[in-house]
Amino acid sequence: MTTPQPADALSRLAPNYHPLPVTLVSGENARVRDADGREYIDMLAGYSALNFGHRHPALVAAAHDQLDRLTLTSRAFGHDLLEPFATALAALAAPALAAPHPLVLPMNTGAEAVETAVKAARKWGYEVKGVPHDRATIVVAAGNFHGRTTTIVSFSTDEDARRHFGPFTPGFRIVPFGDAQALDDAVDETTVAVLLEPIQGEAGVIVPPPDYLGAVRRICDSAGALFVADEIQSGLGRTGTTFACELWAVRPDLMTLGKALGGGILPVSAVVGSAEVLGVLTAGTHGSTFGGNPLACAVGLAVIELLRGGTHQARARDLGATLHERLGGLVADGALAAARGVGLWAGLDVPPGRGSGRQLCEDLATRGVLAKDTHGSTIRLAPPLTIPRADLDLALDRLTDALG
Structure with missing residues (x-):
């Protein structure tokens, strides 16, 4: 088999991006x-x-200050910013969520947040909803972009993201984005969650019909399934609201956040939502060495402060x-x-x-x-x-x- 060579013979970068010729x-x-x-x-x-x-001066200052104090403890130990970060993010997100008093599970990248939400929804499905073991399904939308891990590309419809990366993770059903009837038809007693971007970013900033997310919420409620909103690109002010779901006054059970949460300084992500759901992830069932590290929390707190006043x-x-x-x-x-x-x-x-x-x-x-x-x-x-x-x-x- 011939090994692909970088376009530039001097480059030692793997060719997984095709950037514009700007340095x-x-x-x-x-x-x-x-x-x-x-x-x-x-x-x-x-x-x-x-x-x-x-x-941004406030974000750079927060990072500089924390660099002089402490950057990493791992989650083997606590640190002085972890609870304040979780409290501040929970307070920012609570008005947009279905359940009061949400929990926060900090991670690093957006894909990690989505993987965390998938795992939490499945575990909740087995332990709380009572779905038979290894039968849980999650309904997703065609044209989605939730990351590029093996599990996530298993439910992508982008052939560039999928081709030659199988075998794929089972348990996902794909329906057209914006089609509430198709989604309703795909949901059954094994469905633990519906996972959607409120607005599809990678697909070309696709805004759904006005009544779509409301219908998604009603379908999930009727089936006893979770609504998981991927707000990694759409959240934290991008759409003119703190979270895109607020445009339609629809409250998900879980939200995945990332990108802007790190202020463009370092990767910071989180899953925020129902304590009943995130509470199933007990010690040893999920984790991250860098998730919620002191530097991430310092920058994340500064980001939340920028958003607090609107x-x-x-x-x-x-x-x-x-x-x-x-x-x-x-x-x-x-x-x-x-x-x-x-x-x-x-x-x-x-x-x-x-x-x-x-x-x-x-x-x-x-x-x-x-x-x-x-x-x-x-x-x-x-x-x-x-x-x-x-x-x-x-x-x-x-x-x-x-x-x-």
Whole structure:
């Protein structure tokens, strides 16, 4: 068998990414610089990991202070920020959750949070709901993106994510996103959870029908199943609300959080929700050496403080109105085939004959704007919630020029 070689013979990186030809060396808020000193407006924000921009002063200060004190204990011991972090995150999330007095289980990456939620839902299903051993099922949506572990790609519909990674983990049923009837038909007595992104990010910022999440909640209640909302990309202010589910006043049993929870400084994730569910994960049944480490908790606490007053959520609503008005104009002019989204988050479809999403992102990079394509003709925009209005307008001007 021939071993694939990196495109650049000098590179020692495995070729699991196809980045734009930009090498970044510094950044502040929505602006970054490359190795040649050229400046760009960051309209991707690390897929929502940089909701508060590059090097937000409060987040950098929290990290610096904690670096001088303690960075890791493992969960073999406690530390002085673990309970304060859990308490603050539980308080932030509680109004958006179905159960009062939620618990917090800290992890590192978003995929770990989703894996944790899957394990907790299954264990709850066996020990509380009474599903027969090894019969638990979880219903998910086509077009989903919840990570790239072996279990998670088992229920992906993206062939790039699945191909040649089997055999796959059983126990998942896939239904069309936004189709409540199909979801209802897939749920039965073995169903322990429905796992969904409230808005599908990787699929191209797909917003569901207005009555969909409410129907999901009713179906779960009727079947005695959990509703697990993956808010890793959509949560923490991106949509103009603290959590996307709040757009429809729907309260899940569990939420998975990540990306922006680490402030763009380090990986921080968590599952937040029902004490009855997360309480089944007793000592020895699940864990993480770095989950809830002191540095992560220090940054996470600072992120929660930024969100507490609602200023960033309001800013996402305000600037989001400008974003979607401008994008709607490009659709009306025929420069875009479609644009959709909410808050400071949008998916754009390039019209046939105008090149691929990748080509548009390359054209934008030459104009000093960074974005990323997904699925052929679609690109995503997710600027920092802290982006100055002038930078947002300038980036949209350059997008208009690139589409001209």
